[in-house]
Amino acid sequence: MSSTKLISALVALIIILIGAGIYVYNDKSAATYDQVSTSALIGGDFALTDHNGQAVTQADYAGTKKLVFFGFTNCPAVCPTELYNISATLDELGAEDAKKLQVLFISIDPETDTPELMKEYVEAFHDDFIGLTGTVAQVAKAAKAYRVYYAKIPEEDSEMGYTMDHSAYSYLMDEDNKYLTHLPPNSQIEDMVAKIKEFL
Ligand code: NI
Secondary structure: OOHHHHHHHHHHHHHHHHHHHHHHHHHHHHHHHHHHHHHHHOOOOOEEEEOOOOEEEHHHHOOOEEEEEEEOOOOOOHHHHHHHHHHHHHHHHOHHHHOOEEEEEEEOOOOOOOHHHHHHHHHOOOOOOEEEEOOHHHHHHHHHHOOOOEEEEEOOOOOOOEEEEEOOOEEEEOOOOOEEEEEOOOOOHHHHHHHHHOOO
């Protein structure tokens, strides 16, 4: 190889390395950006009615951390299991830590879930849970803010004639209603306790 060819080869190699460096750097900043924007995307203001019939917005729950879970009172298995697990998690955390966390159960079946029904339902799991419901449009707005999917599925064989398909993540929100983390459905109680403790 002549020295000219060698220099050309080295220059080409340097250009490739600089290119690769820029690519890796961009990729890294894109990943960081994604993480930030995803967390910022979960949560947002809502206007709903609590289980005592009071009109509320997320501002009413500022100043305390919240565990927000969407579901419906006629849910055959997923919601009762999650609410039971959340209740057990509060017990495991102990009274002092449990006080720092307000559990909000938001209905995605507002046509059935009246405030009265929500009160009876949430209190069967824990005295301190708050059930929220609203109009179809209010619930749709709240679910959209939390990126919660739900759909009414006709079920002719069932007593209700329908079921609600819905995502079942619980969202941990901070005192300023900003997203902290989420708990997947069917989490072990000890895992939920450990994850929540990181933020309390
Ligand atoms: Ni459910």
